[in-house]
Amino acid sequence: MTLVRISEDALALACGADEVAAAFAAAGCTVERVSSWGMHWLEPLAEIGGEGFGPLEPEDVAAVLGGTSSKAVGRIEDHPFIARQQRFIFARAGKTRPLSLEDYAAHGGWQGLARAREIGPEATIDEVVQSGLRGRGGAGFPAGIKWTTVARAAASRKYIVCNADEGDSATFADRMVMEGDPFLLIEGMAIAAHAVGAQKGFVYIRSEYPHAITKMAAAVRASAHLVAPFELEVRVGAGAYVCGEETSLLNSLEGRRGEVRAKPPLPALEGLFGRPTVVNNVLTLASVPWILAHGGDAYANVGFGRSKGTMPIQLAGNVKHGGLFEVGFGITLGELVNDVGGGTASGRPVRAVQVGGPLGAYHTPADFHLPFDYEAFAAADGLIGHAGITVFDDTADMSAQARFAMAFCAAESCGKCTPCRIGSTRGVELIDRIRARSGRAPDRVEVLPQMHNARKTERSLAEEIALLEDLCETMKFGSLCALGGFTPYPVLSALRNFPQDFGADGAREAAE
Amino acid sequence: MERLKEIIAAHAGQEGPLLPILHDVQAEYGHVSEEAVRMIAAALNLSRAEVHGVVSFYHDFRDEPDGRAVLKLCRAEACQARGVEALAQGIAEHPRVKVETVYCLGLCSVGPNALAGAKVHARLDAAKLAALVDALAAEVAA
Numbered sequence: 001m002t003l004v005r006i007s008e009d010a011l012a013l014a015c016g017a018d019e020v021a022a023a024f025a026a027a028g029c030t031v032e033r034v035s036s037w038g039m040h041w042l043e044p045l046a047e048i049g050g051e052g053f054g055p056l057e058p059e060d061v062a063a064v065l066g067g068t069s070s071k072a073v074g075r076i077e078d079h080p081f082i083a084r085q086q087r088f089i090f091a092r093a094g095k096t097r098p099l100s101l102e103d104y105a106a107h108g109g110w111q112g113l114a115r116a117r118e119i120g121p122e123a124t125i126d127e128v129v130q131s132g133l134r135g136r137g138g139a140g141f142p143a144g145i146k147w148t149t150v151a152r153a154a155a156s157r158k159y160i161v162c163n164a165d166e167g168d169s170a171t172f173a174d175r176m177v178m179e180g181d182p183f184l185l186i187e188g189m190a191i192a193a194h195a196v197g198a199q200k201g202f203v204y205i206r207s208e209y210p211h212a213i214t215k216m217a218a219a220v221r222a223s224a225h226l227v228a229p230f231e232l233e234v235r236v237g238a239g240a241y242v243c244g245e246e247t248s249l250l251n252s253l254e255g256r257r258g259e260v261r262a263k264p265p266l267p268a269l270e271g272l273f274g275r276p277t278v279v280n281n282v283l284t285l286a287s288v289p290w291i292l293a294h295g296g297d298a299y300a301n302v303g304f305g306r307s308k309g310t311m312p313i314q315l316a317g318n319v320k321h322g323g324l325f326e327v328g329f330g331i332t333l334g335e336l337v338n339d340v341g342g343g344t345a346s347g348r349p350v351r352a353v354q355v356g357g358p359l360g361a362y363h364t365p366a367d368f369h370l371p372f373d374y375e376a377f378a379a380a381d382g383l384i385g386h387a388g389i390t391v392f393d394d395t396a397d398m399s400a401q402a403r404f405a406m407a408f409c410a411a412e413s414c415g416k417c418t419p420c421r422i423g424s425t426r427g428v429e430l431i432d433r434i435r436a437r438s439g440r441a442p443d444r445v446e447v448l449p450q451m452h453n454a455r456k457t458e459r460s461l462a463e464e465i466a467l468l469e470d471l472c473e474t475m476k477f478g479s480l481c482a483l484g485g486f487t488p489y490p491v492l493s494a495l496r497n498f499p500q501d502f503g504a505d506g507a508r509e510a511a512e
Numbered sequence: 513m514e515r516l517k518e519i520i521a522a523h524a525g526q527e528g529p530l531l532p533i534l535h536d537v538q539a540e541y542g543h544v545s546e547e548a549v550r551m552i553a554a555a556l557n558l559s560r561a562e563v564h565g566v567v568s569f570y571h572d573f574r575d576e577p578d579g580r581a582v583l584k585l586c587r588a589e590a591c592q593a594r595g596v597e598a599l600a601q602g603i604a605e606h607p608r609v610k611v612e613t614v615y616c617l618g619l620c621s622v623g624p625n626a627l628a629g630a631k632v633h634a635r636l637d638a639a640k641l642a643a644l645v646d647a648l649a650a651e652v653a654a
Contacts, residue, residue, distance in 0.1 A: 010617075010618070010619065010632050011618075011619045011621070011622060011632075011634065013631075013632055014619055014622065014625060014632035014633055014634035014635075015622060015634050015635060040621040040622055041621065041622075043622070166618060167615065167616055168616065169588030169589040169590045169591070169615065169616045169620060170588075170589065170590045170620045171616075171618070171620070172618040172619065172620055172621075174618075175618040200527075207535075207572050208584075208614060208616065208617050208618070208627065209617075209618060210627075210630040211630070211632075214630075235531065235532070236531070236532070236535055237531075237570075237572075238531060238534070238535070238570030238571065238572035238573060239570055239571030239572040239614075240569065240570050240571060241615060252531060253528050253531075254528040255528040255529060255530030255531055255556075255566065256530075256562075256566065257565050257566055257569040258569060258570070259569075273527065273528070314620065314621075315621060316590040316593075316620030316621045316623075317589065317590040317592075317593030317594060317620065317621075317623075318593040318594055319621065322620070322621025322622065323621055345594070354589055357589075358588065358589060358615075388590075388620070390589045390590045390593055390620070391593060392593045393593075396593065401589070401592075404589070404592070408588075408615065411615075412615070414569075
């Protein structure tokens with residue numbers, strides 16, 4: 001009987017993988033549901049004896065089995081999209097059944113944990129320090145240093161918290177790890193627990209990921225005996241983007257409003273329920289088993305500058321070949337968008353590329369020489385964030401995107417600090433006026449004689465734009481966390497790179 | 513209210529049980545009522561204000577029932593780049609289906625996307641979206 005492998009990742013399901021799988025089963029094939037290769041434009045993708053076929057509809061099944069399908073893509077492992085990658089975290093992608101302990105062990109699973117137990121907690125942390133692994137959630141803080149702080153803190157109870165509140169648009173790598181290789185994350189958390197002496201771990205998953213929640217919960221139950229005495233629990237978020245910020249996430253886990261906490265105290269010293277806590281992103285923890293199994297030095301040999309190892313880059317939005325592309329740091333933005341991604345899905349020219357989710361800057365093709373590296377993007381007034389890349393074609397209206405960044409911040413602000421809570425709403429109003437080219441006359445309160453400092457004359461478009469820049473400055477330096485602090489990135493980059501969308505010509509005329 | 517007591521009892525001994533309890537209550541009743549807030553607050557030794565604060569903070573919890581089926585349409589940047597705004601303009605008010613905005617379902621390379629219950633839908637166009645709304649409406653009516 002023919003063995004057909006089809007992904008059961010949420011993205012494949014959304015594209016109709018269940019219907020295709022049923023059609024293969026009805027044709028007498030044995031269907032195995034595996035993780036996704038990450039070639040999203042080909043989903044639902046079926047693999048038969050290493051050969052790939054996609055994107056399939058149920059009516060394509062007969063042609064595939066008859067050997068006459070026009071949707072054959074050749075050997076999947078040799079496909080340029082896969083062959084160009086260097087997969088550490090996603091080494092098993094497309095090859096294993098997500099909830100099979102047998103498959104996981106057969107493909108190198110649990111080796112990292114075994115080695116960590118063999119060499120002891122201190123040497124385990126040394127390996128992670130040696131690897132140069134930096135937090136993959138966006139801030140890029142060295143994981144080894146965080147672990148060392150927690151390990152040295154004296155406390156009777158410590159926690160490992162996995163931040164799986166992946167709310168950034170254009171990011172889905174966390175979801176793919178949890179749905180496709182949940183034991184990898186569990187192994188990474190068990191290693192972290194072993195290293196710092198933690199008894200309990202939480203995986204905080206956003207509620208928008210129902211499939212990941214189910215998979216992780218099942219995997220935690222199935223592997224409980226392998227990570228004991230370390231205990232794991234899956235917790236579900238409740239639709240608050242800001243809970244992806246680590247202190248807000250801790251408040252949410254404790255059963256409070258997801259408001260950001262001021263730091264210090266650092267979560268590493270006073271985290272969940274006031275105890276020393278490691279808070280790491282899914283991808284950070286999922287990188288750890290490889291580091292332990294192969295050694296920190298082997299990991300540090302891959303990468304660029306101070307950005308060590310690999311990064312699962314997510315190509316999304318209006319891109320022809322969207323999906324997950326894991327590669328060592330250093331690849332350029334242009335290679336990612338044009339060579340790997342194949343340009344836009346609409347076939348029109350690329351106008352803007354947002355790197356790093358809703359808080360990331362909008363880049364133009366002039367930035368395509370930038371290497372994927374934390375420092376290089378910071379130097380270009382951008383950020384890598386969680387390595388999501390959203391491609392826009394030339395129909396995009398960048399002042400509308402800038403407005404959305406402010407509106408998103410207003411909708412998702414936790415409300416604790418003023419620059420973010422009020423600034424975002426004022427930002428939306430301001431961009432609306434700029435878009436309408438309306439300028440602004442002083443209102444009835446401003447003209448009152450006792451309002452000594454209020455401006456009495458009308459503001460021109462150029463002055464409104466200067467005001468927007470000033471507001472962004474306040475938000476950037478005055479906000480408590482990255483939500484308010486980074487919202488200026490998309491706004492200012494859109495303003496800087498696409499001045500014509502903000503009526504720049506008109507503004508210049510007005511100034512003259 | 514027996515069921516509510518069971519839900520609260522099921523989470524006894526859990527660390528930080530409020531969100532798990534609220535999720536179960538929301539799933540069971542479709543909203544978190546004033547009475548539920550009162551009982552949960554008493555059981556967890558919290559003030560009603562604290563529990564209300566949590567219910568009102570998170571988008572997933574509502575304090576009033578809404579009998580309509582919910583379709584969560586992603587309108588974040590990646591779906592915007594794939595044309596979701598044009599789709600969203602075309603959605604009319606429906607008596608039995610509420611189309612809510614959600615920011616990101618993590619299917620960003622195949623948008624526009626939507627989530628109905630635990631079922632995800634990708635590569636939506638106007639016709640597919642309309643069919644989805646109709647199918648949900650039929651489910652509610654049945």
